[in-house]
Amino acid sequence: MKKTGLIVGGLAASLMATSALAQDIDVKIGVLNDRSGLYADLSGEGSVIAARMAVEDFDAASKGINVEIVSADHQNKPDVASNIARQWIDDEDVNVILDVPTSSAALAVHEVLRDSNALMLNSGAATSDLTGEACSPNTVHWTYDTWALANGTGSAMVQQGGESWFFLTADYAFGHSLERDTAAVVEANGGEVVGTVRHPFPGQDFSSFLLQAQSSGAQVIGLANAGGDTVNTIKQAAEFGITQAGQSLAGLLIFLTDVHALGLEAAQGLVLTESFYWDLDDETRAWSERFMEAKGDMPTMVQAGVYSAVLHYLKAVEETGSTDAEPVMAAMKSTPTSDPLFGEGEIRADGRKIHDLYLFEVKSPDESEGAWDYYDVLATIPADSAFRPMEEGNCPLVE
């Protein structure tokens, strides 16, 4: 199966090489994410809309590139995700898989695509392992990762005086990796970790875990979870008087849609790290208004990342006149990235896409001037210090 795939792939490549001038290329983009579970609002259909917008803005049709977008629901399950990925690349000639939130599912797809003729441009998942020791020549990790979140939010909290930490961690690859990366930042800044509790994913009632965090006496409760889990944890922390009693919450991964669900009353004052916010400048506002018209909600950084990734991918396809994994990836890595949402950036040898990150603080209801006006920018973390230095990741692709 694999062999024939290679032969067919090679044949197709040589055919395309001869017709490169005519540029009649078929590209199939698969958006694989959560379309029904707790991450559906932050990725889901919104990511498909973002991919479609990228194809329109790139004006693929007039450049002789025929793009087809397919999508599927991986239900946040690694086995479902890898089955779909395998079917897409073996039977349906999908060239590139986008988004893939849920770290455990992302790592599974990452392994399926390794050494295949397809790429993964991951926007939704968080684990920094995608560009660490397990890095792959077929994966780009686009939008954010656990190291960057820990470095942004974690160090900001320690600098504000939160020196002892207790982690409330979602019990799967993402939570573990976010906890590990944040603990390292806390300790490097002179803080200490006094305890950890790992909760089943997804959860509903977090009061028991919060009470354990409370009795630990830690100054900061680090929430190494995401989506609906984080929303419920923050709500219940307020209900049990934990924040009022002086412990502060560090939401290590909070998306715009989470703040929207919490409401500003409950979310105000949270400090968080993201790589995109709709209200950064004129270009992000203009794009987000278009997105809003199609989706009905403002975009999250995950959806913005899908847009940016598709745009850069199509540029590489145009440049190489091919959809083969190797030349396209080489072109993507050698060309700096530039788009209206993330500005200037680049893709490093280990597959990490770098760009500026922002430290935001959630506004109070009085400060907010209308729907979706949620964040104040506290600081911009420049691209070269926002992500884990390449030599610390131990990625074998880096020489």
Added chain:
Amino acid sequence: MFELLGIPPQALFGQLLLGLINGSFYAMLSLGLAIIFGLLNIINFTHGAQYMLGAFVAYLLLQYLGVGYWGALLLAPIIVGAFGIVLERLMISKLYHLDHLYGLLLTFGLALILQGLLRNEFGISGLPYNIPSQLSGGQNLGFMFLPNYRGWVVVASVIVCFGTWFMIEKTRLGAYLRAGTENPTLVGAFGINVPRMITLTYGFGVALAAFAGVLAAPIYSVNPNMGAELIIVVFAVVVIGGMGSILGAILTGFGLGIVEGLTRVFYPEGSSVVIFVIMAIVLLVKPAGLFGRTA
């Protein structure tokens, strides 16, 4: 200060209380399921979705009609219960003479449709619903801070559960119900309208789920999947208690809430499976459930 298995007793009391609070939801939901199964022989997989509908109706009543929490606590069960009655008349009643499996498939399908429709309309992140002002704040019990609202959940649930048990086991109306399910023809011969009684029973079971949904709205986020996870656990509770046993469902609901709460202290990673482990053991040792009678 002495410690029990490495946990200070104060913390343990706190966790027991939290377990009891979660058990309240299990008890109310498994009670409804047990009534519906016991009297109608239908495995009502829509129960989780009906619980979710209760929370959504409360949210919508507040958004569009300005009806607050207390009004919703009364109205939402009536509205969702009426919806249940329509379902029973139009669809479920056609399946009474068939195998359990058909009822299960129908109600499971209905649950998926309801969740899908609401997901399409409201998304998945959840909608905010505030704790009513009369019940905000909390009490410092010495060993933990108990939010007033959670205390209210336990009280309301105990009243509703034992009120229902009393009505079915100790009153004349309950006796008709139980007789009607044993031998509908004979009870009908006494001039009692058995099909209508069955319909109303289904509506009541559904209303119980909606009531639990309204109780849950202020503490869990109101979202279309809120019942989907819960219903599986609640089914395990019903199986452990004994299918169709009213008292079994109530006691097992509270009891398993506590067991789950303790697991969250001693082995948090296992807290989502502990109930299923217990279910497997109970099925092996006493297949009819702890409170069930072997047929």
